Amino acid sequence: MIGSAGTRFAAGDTVRVKADWPELRGPCHVRTPHYLRGRVGQVVRALGAFPNPEDLAFARPAEQRALYHVLFEQQPVWGEGRPGDSLMVEIYEHWLEPAEEA
């Protein structure tokens, strides 16, 4: 494990990826895929803490941010696919907010 800074969420928590589009506000480097913005998923596990790539990419001082493996059903994301197929994606804590079960 690479540290355990600020784990706001635990395995099994339902979370929503923020529906935020910093790309519209100016130059940025974001590691949260477009197709997951606003989507609801389940935390699988905390993966440790890493320097925030959004600052790292611009050589700014980068705070440690908790990183989670988050699981999403494929069907709600794409409107197609086999029920039960899933996507598991690394998302930083500051991109996640608590959510109710979908």
Next chain:
Amino acid sequence: MAAPPRDDSIALLEKLVAALSAKGIVTEAELAERQARTDQASPETGARMVARAWMDPAYRALMLRDGSAAAEQMGVSMAGAPPLGVLENTPARHHLVVCTLCSCYPRAVLGYPPHWYKSFAYRARAVREPRAVLAEWGTAIPDSVEIRVVDSTADYRWMVLPLRPDGTDGWDEARLAALVTRDALVGVAVPQAQ
């Protein structure tokens, strides 16, 4: 294969390396060491890890808990490399690895990624229609098996621990490792005993 580098690209690289050396950020020796390590990495490393995990439950447990430590045990230097995570295929779940944002790939244990892994087509389609993509590879995943696509977006690198194929009882580690292809280590193929 990629086209050979253009003269102006080489000139630009040389100027960049000279500038980084002048500032004391890298040395020629460090670059040579890193290049040698990168060139040495190959899917055979990942295949040996898989074969050992199939034979040795303790190693398997370590690999699933801490892929980097498991790689180190195989003699791979993971210093400075992103942490390695290992995704365990089961009779009920198949993993497929992609990086939709760029081309993150577990280079320390698989070497250079193949060209298709970096293609827009693979990156766009693997997350959206994994079964269609796998079918084009000739990889049939039964409907009863969940496909879990792992989009490698951040600080980890991911490899797949495939299922050991039937008909391999009594095989030794080298023979098992020979079944594990590069493509099986990211989940676009499945090891076959025949």
